[in-house]
Amino acid sequence: MRRIWIIFRKEALDTLRDRRTLMIMVGMPLLLIPLLLLAVTRIQSAQFEKAERQQQRIAFFGIEYAPELYARFEADERLLLINGIEEDSLVNMITSEELAGAVLVAPDFLIRIAGDQQAQVQIIFQGSDAFGTAKDRLIDLIEAYDREIVNERVKRLKLDPNLFDAIKIEQTDLATMQEKIAEAVGGFLPYMFIIFGFMGAMYPGIDLGAGEKERGTLETLLSTPAARLEIVIGKLLVVMAAGVATALLALLGIFLAMHSFPEMPAHILDVITDMLGLRMVFFLFTLILPLTAFFAAVILSLSIYARSFKEAQSIITPLNIAIIFPAMIGLLPGIELNATTALVPILNVALATKDLLAGSINPFYLAEVYVSLLVLAGVSIWGCVIWFNREATLFRS
Amino acid sequence: MIEVGNVTKEFSLSRQLRREMGRAYKDAKSIKAVDGVSFECAPGRIFGLLGPNGAGKTTILRMIATMLKPTGGFIKVAGYDTQKDGQRVRENIGFMTGQTALYDRLTPNEMVKYIADLHGMEPARFTERRDELFTLLNIHEFADRRIGRLSSGMKQKTSIARTIIHDAEVMVFDEPTEGLDVMTSRAIIDLIRSCSSDGKTVIFSTHRMGEVKLICDDIAIIHKGILYFNGTVEQFEAQMTKESYEDEFIHLVGEG
Numbered sequence: 001m002r003r004i005w006i007i008f009r010k011e012a013l014d015t016l017r018d019r020r021t022l023m024i025m026v027g028m029p030l031l032l033i034p035l036l037l038l039a040v041t042r043i044q045s046a047q048f049e050k051a052e053r054q055q056q057r058i059a060f061f062g063i064e065y066a067p068e069l070y071a072r073f074e075a076d077e078r079l080l081l082i083n084g085i086e087e088d089s090l091v092n093m094i095t096s097e098e099l100a101g102a103v104l105v106a107p108d109f110l111i112r113i114a115g116d117q118q119a120q121v122q123i124i125f126q127g128s129d130a131f132g133t134a135k136d137r138l139i140d141l142i143e144a145y146d147r148e149i150v151n152e153r154v155k156r157l158k159l160d161p162n163l164f165d166a167i168k169i170e171q172t173d174l175a176t177m178q179e180k181i182a183e184a185v186g187g188f189l190p191y192m193f194i195i196f197g198f199m200g201a202m203y204p205g206i207d208l209g210a211g212e213k214e215r216g217t218l219e220t221l222l223s224t225p226a227a228r229l230e231i232v233i234g235k236l237l238v239v240m241a242a243g244v245a246t247a248l249l250a251l252l253g254i255f256l257a258m259h260s261f262p263e264m265p266a267h268i269l270d271v272i273t274d275m276l277g278l279r280m281v282f283f284l285f286t287l288i289l290p291l292t293a294f295f296a297a298v299i300l301s302l303s304i305y306a307r308s309f310k311e312a313q314s315i316i317t318p319l320n321i322a323i324i325f326p327a328m329i330g331l332l333p334g335i336e337l338n339a340t341t342a343l344v345p346i347l348n349v350a351l352a353t354k355d356l357l358a359g360s361i362n363p364f365y366l367a368e369v370y371v372s373l374l375v376l377a378g379v380s381i382w383g384c385v386i387w388f389n390r391e392a393t394l395f396r397s
Numbered sequence: 398m399i400e401v402g403n404v405t406k407e408f409s410l411s412r413q414l415r416r417e418m419g420r421a422y423k424d425a426k427s428i429k430a431v432d433g434v435s436f437e438c439a440p441g442r443i444f445g446l447l448g449p450n451g452a453g454k455t456t457i458l459r460m461i462a463t464m465l466k467p468t469g470g471f472i473k474v475a476g477y478d479t480q481k482d483g484q485r486v487r488e489n490i491g492f493m494t495g496q497t498a499l500y501d502r503l504t505p506n507e508m509v510k511y512i513a514d515l516h517g518m519e520p521a522r523f524t525e526r527r528d529e530l531f532t533l534l535n536i537h538e539f540a541d542r543r544i545g546r547l548s549s550g551m552k553q554k555t556s557i558a559r560t561i562i563h564d565a566e567v568m569v570f571d572e573p574t575e576g577l578d579v580m581t582s583r584a585i586i587d588l589i590r591s592c593s594s595d596g597k598t599v600i601f602s603t604h605r606m607g608e609v610k611l612i613c614d615d616i617a618i619i620h621k622g623i624l625y626f627n628g629t630v631e632q633f634e635a636q637m638t639k640e641s642y643e644d645e646f647i648h649l650v651g652e653g
Contacts, residue, residue, distance in 0.1 A: 006514045010503070017502040017543075216496030220559070223462040223492035223569070224515040225484050391465055392409070 003226045007234025021203045025246045033253035051133050055080045062105030100134035101125035177271045182358035187331035190353035193247040194327045200246020201295045205239045209303025210312035232388045236296050243292035283356050287349050290373035297380035301387045342368040399438040404470035406431040430456045432622040438600045443593045445613035446602040453622040454602035458571045462492050475566050491565040495575030497556040501545030505555040509562050516563035530558045553581045568592045570601035606642035620650040
């Protein structure tokens with residue numbers, strides 16, 4: 001036990017002095033995540049505002065068939081009506097973004113309206129327009145006009161307005177704000193901390209295994225009274241601690257990012273702060289701990305097998321994909337924690353976190369997640385110890 | 398004291414290794430790196446394990462240091478069997494290779510303390526021994542600088558300090574002068590001599606005949622895992638039929 005502590009202390013000190021590890025462990029989660037999230041949301045909202053402010057160039061055909069509708073279009077400052085365009089060149093002009101859209105009024109528009117019939121207006125737009133602003137503005141204006149005509153007809157014909165609203169939908173949403181937020185960000189959060197848990201464990205794991213071989217210090221260490229088991233456990237604990245610390249710092253990074261969004265409404269922020277309280281951090285910690293133990297055991301086993309730092313990197317880096325895949329499945333709507341998914345490593349942590357955030361987790365499934373994670377961690381650590389005891393692994397040539 | 402009795406070490410061959418080693422090993426499942434080797438290293442004497450690259454020297458030294466397990470035979474270090482009392486054996490040895498084998502992000506002070514702690518040295522004894530060694534090797538002035546920023550000479554001194562900090566009874570040197578310049582090699586040779594004069598059992602491997610002549614009391618000549626000679630340097634010289642150590646070595650292993 002004493003030697004495990006000595007090895008842990010030394011490896012931890014060595015790891016904390018490694019700039020590359022520190023960058024991944026502290027720099028990325030605490031600086032990069034908030035900056036990236038902030039930049040993405042800022043750019044997105046700036047683009048949205050720009051699109052909102054931008055005047056859309058619209059061609060209106062059939063002014064004489066619907067002068068009142070035209071007047072409404074003309075009065076809207078967000079639209080710039082372009083006249084004198086050939087109808088044949090419309091499609092080209094819209095696809096080449098010279099025009100945002102076009103309105104074509106049927107020649108019998110006024111006659112049909114006057115006859116209390118349905119009149120036709122065609123709108124042409126480019127659906128791939130990022131914010132769909134042209135389409136929305138055209139439809140909004142036409143629908144407003146449509147409502148006025150209908151109201152006028154109802155009044156003139158002395159009809160009951162309910163004729164046109166046969167069913168009134170009364171909505172009672174039982175989902176709490178916490179559940180709604182959990183649904184929106186619940187997948188993203190575990191995705192981030194699982195990835196960071198792995199990334200945080202990766203460099204120390206490579207350094208403590210393959211790095212030790214490359215420096216020639218492995219023989220020095222093996223010739224000390226420390227038993228192989230003590231060496232592996234000491235190293236594993238450091239790799240695990242690095243993974244857990246990185247995952248928790250990633251969580252803190254996301255939390256800080258949310259607090260720095262100026263657009264974030266205060267009541268949502270309050271709910272998020274409540275969600276990420278001590279109880280939640282405790283659950284996240286207990287979930288990420290066995291998962292990182294599994295990561296650490298796998299990384300250290302592969303790392304000690306490799307002949308050099310470079311070889312270890314080329315073996316372990318592709319594992320990122322294997323980690324991302326189940327974490328991404330957890331992001332998909334409709335994938336829920338059940339007796340089967342609770343047994344799938346990584347995915348189970350993603351789904352359990354999502355349910356924990358929503359405050360509605362099935363305790364049986366949560367217990368299943370913990371048991372499966374502990375078994376997985378135990379088996380992988382045991383495998384790592386056996387692996388570390390193999391001469392062919394340590395002295396592979 | 399080191400006793401090596403009829404020790405054999407076989408390594409299993411992977412398919413890739415079999416391919417790399419050519420047709421002769423096409424169907425071989427394993428290869429004998431050491432084949433029935435026996436010798437004894439006595440305290441206060443320097444034992445040279447002599448042989449070309451791939452002779453099995455490192456394998457023997459790794460077995461002595463309990464890093465590898467013999468397939469057959471036995472090894473006793475300071476009276477302890479390497480297979481039954483591995484930890485006791487390791488408590489009694491200091492191991493050094495040609496590489497400085499240091500952690501770049503630690504300081505010499507921390508490096509030496511790490512090894513001393515793993516050997517369970519008492520703090521007072523450690524401080525006394527460290528100060529003594531740091532003075533002897535002139536380490537004090539860079540004792541708190543990161544090893545990665547030290548010159549190769551400073552690193553070598555640190556490496557020596559960490560090898561002998563726990564004052565082990567048996568010292569194992571695996572090609573310790575390999576790739577070193579003349580000055581640094583001389584420092585290592587001096588270290589080996591001082592270990593021997595302190596009454597320690599010293600075994601060191603080399604493929605340089607000049608080093609053997611310079612410092613060894615006893616030698617074992619090994620080639621392709623087989624022991625060809627074991628005796629004192631005087632006995633070796635007495636039975637020499639060739640003029641130089643090199644020629645005699647080649648003659649002995651039957652490749653001359």
